[in-house]
Amino acid sequence: MTTTALVNTPTDAIPQASLTPRQTVEHAIAHLDHVLPGQAPILNFVHHNTLHGYQHLPFEQALAEAEQLTGIRAYLPEEEFRKLYQAGRIGDADLDAAFAQRPTLLAEETLAQVAERTIQRGEVLRISLIYGVEALTPSQLVWRMEELDATRRFQDDVPETARQRLLNASAQDTGSALEDLWRAGLESFQLPATSLHPEELVDLQLTLAKSLLARFKAGTVEDTGRPVVHQQ
Numbered sequence: 512m513t514t515t516a517l518v519n520t521p522t523d524a525i526p527q528a529s530l531t532p533r534q535t536v537e538h539a540i541a542h543l544d545h546v547l548p549g550q551a552p553i554l555n556f557v558h559h560n561t562l563h564g565y566q567h568l569p570f571e572q573a574l575a576e577a578e579q580l581t582g583i584r585a586y587l588p589e590e591e592f593r594k595l596y597q598a599g600r601i602g603d604a605d606l607d608a609a610f611a612q613r614p615t616l617l618a619e620e621t622l623a624q625v626a627e628r629t630i631q632r633g634e635v636l637r638i639s640l641i642y643g644v645e646a647l648t649p650s651q652l653v654w655r656m657e658e659l660d661a662t663r664r665f666q667d668d669v670p671e672t673a674r675q676r677l678l679n680a681s682a683q684d685t686g687s688a689l690e691d692l693w694r695a696g697l698e699s700f701q702l703p704a705t706s707l708h709p710e711e712l713v714d715l716q717l718t719l720a721k722s723l724l725a726r727f728k729a730g731t732v733e734d735t736g737r738p739v740v741h742q743q
Contacts, residue, residue, distance in 0.1 A: 546580060589643065596641055597668075606637055642668055662693040 530538060546564030565573035574585040586592075595601045610618040610633055618633030638644070647655070655661040663686040665674055674685075681688035697703070 546577065589640075593641060593643065606640065610636070663689055665689070 562573050562577055565577055568576065578584055587595075592601065610616055616633070616636060618631065618636065620632040621629055622632050622635060623630040652661075665685065677692065678685065678688055681691060683691070
């Protein structure tokens with residue numbers, strides 16, 4: 512398998528601002544020749560490595576750098592992989608094998624110990640891969656809590672086994688069990704249960720944030736025994 516040597520072109524010594532349009536195009540083509548294949552990848556079946564300009568790199572790194580330069584994605588979007596998992600095309604055994612091939616992930620590392628329950632890093636990674644852990648802005652979170660009742664109902668993609676495990680452990684109805692879970696999360700991260708209206712969260716000023724923090728530390732935030740979404 513051949514490689515393309517990285518060499519300087521005549522235009523490398525010329526400042527970019529001084530190049531004519533033609534020289535700019537020639538300069539770009541000369542450098543793209545280092546990494547682009549000589550043939551289109553799907554035009555004909557040939558024994559040709561379309562990543563020959565990156566073959567000195569580990570495979571995954573080569574794909575990432577090729578995407579950064581060309582914009583060509585080598586993988587499906589994560590949402591498509593999750594659909595394939597839900598359809599059974601990808602299984603837990605496949606994820607286990609992928610984790611085993613990547614010891615740097617430290618999948619067996621213990622992150623937390625709750626009573627007799629040990630939570631390993633691989634479990635968190637698996638949940639992130641299968642369901643996604645997307646960050647929400649404060650206003651988005653409040654909207655979901657107010658409009659979608661996010662702290663009182665399961666999301667549609669929560670497995671039935673996980674739902675029953677939580678309900679059996681709490682011995683409560685769904686709404687109460689999820690509120691307890693939400694409140695436990697807030698307490699673990701020492702976060703207040705009171706939130707502002709989404710419109711107020713769009714432009715949260717530093718002085719307002721300090722005021723809310725002072726109220727919380729002073730214990731003046733109303734405690735109703737359940738998550739407060741919109742303080743009237």
